[in-house]
Amino acid sequence: MKKLTDFEINRKLEKLQDWDYYDDALHTDFEFDNFKDCMSAMNRIAFECEALNHHPEWTNNYNTLDIKLTTHDAEGVTKLDFKLAKAINKIVEVED
Numbered sequence: 433m434k435k436l437t438d439f440e441i442n443r444k445l446e447k448l449q450d451w452d453y454y455d456d457a458l459h460t461d462f463e464f465d466n467f468k469d470c471m472s473a474m475n476r477i478a479f480e481c482e483a484l485n486h487h488p489e490w491t492n493n494y495n496t497l498d499i500k501l502t503t504h505d506a507e508g509v510t511k512l513d514f515k516l517a518k519a520i521n522k523i524v525e526v527e528d
């Protein structure tokens with residue numbers, strides 16, 4: 433899979449609420465009401481990752497979740513990263 437150009441990424445980012453692009457990756461962070469809600473969201477996201485065979489680098493700290501998406505095989509951001517980011521927003525119910 434080919435990595436996207438910065439121009440393509442920035443154009444796609446306009447339609448992707450709450451994500452940023454830097455250091456060759458998409459980034460976002462979420463804060464939940466508590467640890468259980470955060471872990472529940474992480475589990476739901478994990479099943480989506482398996483379905484897409486595309487996996488995040490993420491950090492959970494009590495009720496916060498930081499997510500970094502990049503395509504290792506392409507050494508950059510690809511359409512798969514955007515597909516997973518959209519799915520994550522849907523799971524976390526980010527309003528568009």
Ligand SMILES: C[C@H](O)[C@H](O)[C@H]1CNC2=NC(N)=NC(=O)C2=N1
Nearest residue numbers: 485486487488502503504505506
């Ligand atoms: C062997 C396995 O299919 C590959 O390593 C998949 C797994 N998940 C992946 N996740 C991400 N973020 N990038 C990849 O290139 C990738 N490749």
